[in-house]
Amino acid sequence: MDTRPDESEVTQPRLGPVGMLRWAWRQLTSMRTALFLLLLLAIGAVPGSIWPQRNIDAGRVADYLSRHRSTGPWLDRLGFFDVYSSPWFAAIYLLLFVSLVGCVVPRSKIHWRAMRAQPPAAPLHLERLPEHGQIEVDGTPEEVLQVARDVLRGRNVLGSHRRIMRWRIRSTGKADVPRTGDGLSLSAESGYLRETGNLVFHTALIVVIAAVAVGHLFGWRGDRILVTGKSFSNTISAYDTFDPGPWVDTEGLSPFMVAVDKLDVTFEEHSRGAQRGAPRDFTAYTRTQASPDAPQIHQTLKVNGPLTFGGTSVFLLGNGYAPVITVRDAAGQVLLHEATPFLPQDANYKSVGAIKVSAASPKQLGFFGFFLPSEYLDKDAGPSSFFPDLKNPALALGVYEGELYPQGRPQSVYTLSTEKMTQLRNARGEPLRLLLKPGQTIQLPGGRGSITFDAVQRWAGLSTRYDPGKLFALIGALAALAGLIASLVIRRRRVFVRVRSTGPRTVVSIGGLAKGEDPGLGATIEDLLSTITQRITAKRSVTKGSDTKV
């Protein structure tokens, strides 16, 4: 039988609910936990760079899921395709945020008190301090101490690396009254800005996090593909996709207008190898109006030069081709005449798109296929493009007929939903393929009319962004940087001066104490000692001179 006393009953004090909370708070705000959370944040961010992310490229996520049928769904369940909005990632940064607040608040209080407190009185044995120096000078102890006080107060004492240091000197109190045979003393402290910088750094990080949250809640983005020659106004309906934060007032968008008159695109033509065809310059020539009553302004929009309207900016993020197509019925009546944007699929702008002729009767017509800016026939891949610019433009299309919008479901404008459609075939029973060059017209079989490829226009991929938090994020980040530099560069130091009379002369000892490692402290003390000596010598020679005059 176990006769040992049950330790848990005997020794452990009971923690009440408040005690438990306090214990949990201490644990959360401890440096050990903060470090652990920092590392967890670093590790947690990594999966988002390895696996495709929905908020960046939903297409690649779908592609990944279709290729990895066994592991994909599990990764999805664990949030590996939405890492930065997943609950576990949020848990890490929220805990870190709490830990940050729990670190800054009590430390600010302590620092506030320290900044208003006096430096402590000089210890008795200065030679026991980590840094210590001593010299003998002429003059009375009172005189020498006054010089030391002036030197420290004068703001012209150079610290290590010739850095100017400001000292706070302890005002004379009881502790500075000479003790038995110790002479007079003086204490000074410098480098309060080190802790201030440290606190600014951490507080600024809180500001940055808050600014990110504000941007997330009140910011929005709208994307629009705009064919040259067209314009759009800043309303939700004008955008192809609109992604608002939860607290965005979608009625109150600033009422500007942007028209793209012309889009200039240049690609690398001269280099060979991998760089050939790489984009070199995109410039959109625009007309803008800040509000319906404002005058129109001509502005250029470039990749690194957005248009701005107050806090809202319009960026040029993409470009592509929009072939102008006319579809006529058998009687020659125009059913459709418009520039249809095609989406580039590769570096040579092989672009995919669909032309939907809902006015065709009895059955609706749909064309689906590729636009090729520099067409050639690849043995395996079929019609392809060898260069991103318009060297040999062509359209390669298949034709479908039937119902374009089954049950009126929403669908992408770049693909054709073919579930209620049948593909047209040629006389040999093969799927009908049309290859059109600009200016060409092809008659569709069976009296279905004709399709004409009139011309090619370009489109600009515009993205409108509004983020009210970004200025605060920038200010916070810069403040954090300044605070960081201050906290790493500035040294917190205390120096103590003691003067003792040896008859005609006075011995000055200086002891120094630093918070943390401080290799420059010794040099600072040497500097102080030599400055005091110089001043005393200068002062005494001046007094002597005036003496002889009298």
Next chain:
Amino acid sequence: MTNQTLAQYANLAVYSAMAVFTIAMIAFALDLARTLPRLSVAAPETQKEPALVGADSSVDALAYPIPTDDPDRPLTRTRKAAGIAMMLTRLGGLLLIAAAAMRGLSVHRPPLGNMFEFALVSSMFVVVIFVVISLRRDIRWLGLFVVGPVLLTLGLAITVFYTDASELLPSLKSVWLVIHVTVATFAVALFTIAFSVTILHVVKTWLEAQAANDPPAMSRIRTIVNTALPPARSLDRTAYRMHAVAFPLWTFTLIAGAIWAEQAWGHYWNWDPKEVWTFVIWVVYAAYLHARATTGWSPRAANYLALAGYGAILVNYMVVNVFFVGQHSYSGM
């Protein structure tokens, strides 16, 4: 228009620098290997630096003198090999500056547009920082561990990462390219030297423990390494200081990158793989500085964080550019 002839000269300069650094590396190694016989005469106690005021806290690895000559025979054993190595390192540094300048002139832009140019410029910064520090302090003991990594980087750059001189993508044409990437390369160069010093610190700590326990049992090579390196304490301080300079620079890189991203891509933070890894590096080094500032954490644990941080830098440079899909896909490979 790119001037391919000038780009060829730039490559030639890189090859010449590599040849020069190879000889420098051998000379540095010879110099370290010769420290032992000198020390058998000069007792280790006499190596202490002339203390300024106090004793211990002012010992600085950067100022740590490799014990000079045998006091009895002052002129017989100068560190000729180290002198030659330093001269060659300076020459190699000049060749790298010339290479970067010619590469930049050949494409009429700062040479910061692809992985080859990034490797070239950061190697140049590593050598320049080393040479500048060596003008003020004796850091010949570090030479081998600076020139070695530089040689490796240049070798990889000119073979694996090589990209023909050409113009930039439109999104890279910005004044922020100069600001953001220059500071990034400079910070990486500092982190690289700090990484070397940190590894030396780990090795030296281990050897010092051995030497304290059972000195006769130590192999000759271990004894040589142990005597050739400054004390572990000062190595630790040097590594910390370099990290403390590099970290704010990295913070600036992050901020400048965010400002540029806002202009080019519409938002200051897009969780692009390169941004993620830059952030990871920042967080790991922030953890290192916190570990250093906290009493109760051993320097060893902090060292491992610093090494992990440099591992993240290598991933950010070599893995992210080549294998991950993102908006920073400028490797040109």
